[in-house]
Amino acid sequence: MPSGIAVCRVFPAARGQSGPCSLPRPLSLRTVNSSRSAYACFLFAPLFFQQYQAAAPGQEALRCKILMKSFLAAFRSLAMVEKSVEKCCISLNGRSSRLVVQLHCRYGVRKTHNLSFQDCESLQAIFDPALCSHVLRAPARVLGEAVLPFPPALAEVTLGIGCGRRVILRSYQEEEADSSVRAMVTEMSIGEEDFQQLQAQEGAAITFCLKEFRGLLSFAESANLSLSIHFDAPGRPAIFAVKDTLLDGHFVLATMSESDLHSPAPHRLVPPLQAHSTPHLDDFANDDIDSYMIAMETTVDSEGSRAGPSIPLSPGLRPPCSPGPYSEDNDAEPSTEPGTPPPKKFRSLFFGSILAPAHSPPGPSPVLAEDSEGEG
Amino acid sequence: MKFRAKIVDAACLNHFTRVSAMVAKLAKICTLRISPQTLNFILSDKVAGGGVSMWCELEQENFFSEFQMEGVSAENNAIYLELTSENLSRALKTAQNARALKVKLTNKHFPCLTVSIELLSVSSSSRIVTHDIPVKVIPRKLWKDLQEPTVPNSDVSIYLPVLKTMKSIVEKMRNLSSHLIIEANLSGDLNLKIETELVCVTTHFKDLGNPPLASEDASQDRDPEQMAEVRIDIRKLLQFLAGQQVNPTRAVCNIVSNKLVHFDLLHEDVSLQYFIPAFS
Numbered sequence: 008m009p010s011g012i013a014v015c016r017v018f019p020a021a022r023g024q025s026g027p028c029s030l031p032r033p034l035s036l037r038t039v040n041s042s043r044s045a046y047a048c049f050l051f052a053p054l055f056f057q058q059y060q061a062a063a064p065g066q067e068a069l070r071c072k073i074l075m076k077s078f079l080a081a082f083r084s085l086a087m088v089e090k091s092v093e094k095c096c097i098s099l100n101g102r103s104s105r106l107v108v109q110l111h112c113r114y115g116v117r118k119t120h121n122l123s124f125q126d127c128e129s130l131q132a133i134f135d136p137a138l139c140s141h142v143l144r145a146p147a148r149v150l151g152e153a154v155l156p157f158p159p160a161l162a163e164v165t166l167g168i169g170c171g172r173r174v175i176l177r178s179y180q181e182e183e184a185d186s187s188v189r190a191m192v193t194e195m196s197i198g199e200e201d202f203q204q205l206q207a208q209e210g211a212a213i214t215f216c217l218k219e220f221r222g223l224l225s226f227a228e229s230a231n232l233s234l235s236i237h238f239d240a241p242g243r244p245a246i247f248a249v250k251d252t253l254l255d256g257h258f259v260l261a262t263m264s265e266s267d268l269h270s271p272a273p274h275r276l277v278p279p280l281q282a283h284s285t286p287h288l289d290d291f292a293n294d295d296i297d298s299y300m301i302a303m304e305t306t307v308d309s310e311g312s313r314a315g316p317s318i319p320l321s322p323g324l325r326p327p328c329s330p331g332p333y334s335e336d337n338d339a340e341p342s343t344e345p346g347t348p349p350p351k352k353f354r355s356l357f358f359g360s361i362l363a364p365a366h367s368p369p370g371p372s373p374v375l376a377e378d379s380e381g382e383g
Numbered sequence: 384m385k386f387r388a389k390i391v392d393a394a395c396l397n398h399f400t401r402v403s404a405m406v407a408k409l410a411k412i413c414t415l416r417i418s419p420q421t422l423n424f425i426l427s428d429k430v431a432g433g434g435v436s437m438w439c440e441l442e443q444e445n446f447f448s449e450f451q452m453e454g455v456s457a458e459n460n461a462i463y464l465e466l467t468s469e470n471l472s473r474a475l476k477t478a479q480n481a482r483a484l485k486v487k488l489t490n491k492h493f494p495c496l497t498v499s500i501e502l503l504s505v506s507s508s509s510r511i512v513t514h515d516i517p518v519k520v521i522p523r524k525l526w527k528d529l530q531e532p533t534v535p536n537s538d539v540s541i542y543l544p545v546l547k548t549m550k551s552i553v554e555k556m557r558n559l560s561s562h563l564i565i566e567a568n569l570s571g572d573l574n575l576k577i578e579t580e581l582v583c584v585t586t587h588f589k590d591l592g593n594p595p596l597a598s599e600d601a602s603q604d605r606d607p608e609q610m611a612e613v614r615i616d617i618r619k620l621l622q623f624l625a626g627q628q629v630n631p632t633r634a635v636c637n638i639v640s641n642k643l644v645h646f647d648l649l650h651e652d653v654s655l656q657y658f659i660p661a662f663s
Contacts, residue, residue: 198508
C-alpha cells in the first residue's frame with residue numbers, strides 16, 4: 008500500500024452490474040495517501056474467498072472507512088499468520104458498528120479484532136489504462152531486479168525508453184541549491200527482450216515515487232505476477248497494474264510534470280532522460296576533463312567543485328503530445344485536509360481525471376474527493 | 384587527466400568490493416589517489432577526522448585487466464579525487480553478478496567517477512547498471528598533505544589478536560568508558576584497559592608474538608616486559624575494528640608511547656595503515 012496512508016475503505020460490494028443474474032460484487036479495498044498523489048485499489052473476486060456473502064444486488068452497497076493502522080494490526084506478523092492462522096473471517100457487524108476480523112488459529116485459539124469504521128462516500132479515481140499512450144509489461148521479478156541497485160531511501164525514480172528501445176530507470180535527485188554534496192546517480196538499463204510488452208516510443212519518460220512503486224512490486228513478486236505500467240506525458244498519472252483470475256490491483260501514481268523537472272537551480276544535477284543516454288560499454292567519449300582542470304587551476308578559490316565552466320542545460324525531453332485539455336490537471340489543488348503540510352514534492356500535482364473530453368468537468372475538479380457528492 | 388579501468392575477474396571484483404566496504408566504514412569522505420601502478424584510499428589527519436589518518440594501498444594490476452591513466456602532467460602523473468566512500472561501496476555492491484565492471488573518470492556537468500556494470504542476464508540482452516559518483520578533483524597544491532605517512536619509530540611492535548575477538552571486547556568496554564588504554568610489550572603481551580571512577584577492566588592477551596625489530600640496538604635497550612602505552616578515544620578504535628570484516632593476513636600494532644598507535648594490516652595483497660593519535 009502507498010506509504011503515509013491513514014484511511015482504508017472497504018467495499019464489500021462496490022461496483023458491477025445489478026440485475027437478476029449478476030454475480031456478487033467483488034470486495035474492494037481502496038486508499039489514497041495524504042497528499043493525494045497516490046491511489047491504490049484492489050479488487051477481490053468472490054471466488055478468492057472460501058465463503059463470500061455480500062449485499063444482495065439491488066441492496067445498498069456496504070461501504071466503510073477503516074484506519075489502516077488498526078486493520079494491519081490484526082495481521083501484525085506475516086510469519087505468525089502463515090504459521091498459526093487456519094482461517095480468517097471478516098464481517099461487518101451493523102448492530103455494533105464494527106468491522107470484525109476474526110483469526111481462527113491453531114489449538115482452538117481465536118483472535119477477534121473489532122474495528123470501528125466510518126461510513127463514507129465513494130472513493131474512486133477515474134482512470135483508464137487504455138487511454139495511456141505507453142505500456143510496459145514484465146514479470147515482477149524483472150522489475151524487482153531492476154530496482155535493486157537503487158538505495159532503499161531513494162524517493163523518486165525516472166522510468167523511460169532510451170536508445171535501442173532499452174528501458175531505463177534512473178534515480179531522481181532534487182538538487183538543493185545550497186548543498187555542496189552531490190548525490191550519486193544510478194541508472195539501470197534493461198533490454199526490450201526482458202519485457203512481455205513494450206509499447207512506447209524512445210524518449211518517453213516519467214518520474215514517480217519509487218517507494219510507492221516498491222510496495223506494489225513486492226506484492227506482485229510474492230504473488231508471482233506480471234506488472235504492467237501504463238503512462239502518458241509527464242505530469243499525467245501513471246497506472247501500475249497487476250492482475251490474475253481472482254484479483255485485480257491498481258496503483259495510480261502522480262508523475263512529475265515538465266515544469267517540476269526543469270527546476271531553475273543553476274546546477275541541475277542530471278539532464279533529463281534523453282533518447283541517446285544509454286551508456287555503451289565502450290563509450291569513453293566523456294573522459295576528457297582537461298578543460299575543467301584548466302578552469303579550476305586558474306581560480307583563486309581552491310574549492311573546485313563549483314568553478315567549472317557553466318554548461319547550458321540540455322534541451323531535455325519534449326512531451327510526446329501537447330498538454331491538451333488536461334493542462335488544468337497541473338494546477339495546485341489545496342489539500343482538503345487543512346493543516347496537513349504535504350510531505351512530498353508531488354504536492355502540487357493532482358492526478359486529474361483521464362476522461363474523454365466530452366465528459367471532462369468544466370473546471371479543475373478533484374477526482375479523489377472525500378467530500379464529493381454521490382458516486383464518483 | 385584520464386582514467387579508465389576494467390575488472391573482469393569475479394574474485395578480483397569481490398576483493399575490490401570488500402576493500403571499498405572497509406574504506407567506507409573507516410572514512411566517510413576519503414581521497415582516491417590514482418597512479419600508474421597503485422590505487423590509494425587516503426584519509427589525512429585533519430581535525431575533522433579527529434586526527435585519525437588512513438593509508439590504504441593496492442597494486443592495480445592485481446585487480447584490473449585493463450588500466451589506463453593520465454595524470455595532471457607528465458611530472459605529476461597522478462590523480463587525486465575526493466569522494467564519499469559509501470557511494471563507491473554501494474556502487475560496487477550492485478556488481479554481485481557482473482560480467483564486467485568498468486570505472487572511468489568522466490565529466491557529466493561535474494567530475495564523476497562512473498562505474499559501469501554489465502550484469503549477467505538470463506535473456507540474450509545484457510543489463511547495464513551505471514553509477515555516477517560525484518568527485519572533487521584535488522588541486523596539485525594540496526597533494527603534499529596527502530602523501531604516505533612516515534612510519535614512526537615505535538616503542539613496541541606486536542602482532543594483534545583475532546580482530547573479531549578484540550572488537551567484541553572493545554564494544555563492551557565502550558559502554559563503560561570513552562577512553563581506552565592500549566599497552567603492549569616485546570614479550571607478546573597486549574592489554575586493553577579502561578579506568579573509570581567506579582571500575583577498572585583489563586583484558587590481557589598473551590603470547591601474541593612480536594615482529595622482528597628493524598634495528599638491533601632498539602631491542603637491546605628495551606626491557607621486554609616493559610609496557611608501552613597510549614590512551615585513545617575508544618570510538619576510534621571501534622570504528623577501525625568494525626571496518627575489518629575479514630581477519631587480515633597480517634596485523635601488526637605499533638605503539639609510540641603516549642603519542643599514537645599505528646595499525647599495519649595486510650588483507651591478502653591490500654595494505655592498510657591506520658593511525659590513532661593519543662587522546663589529548
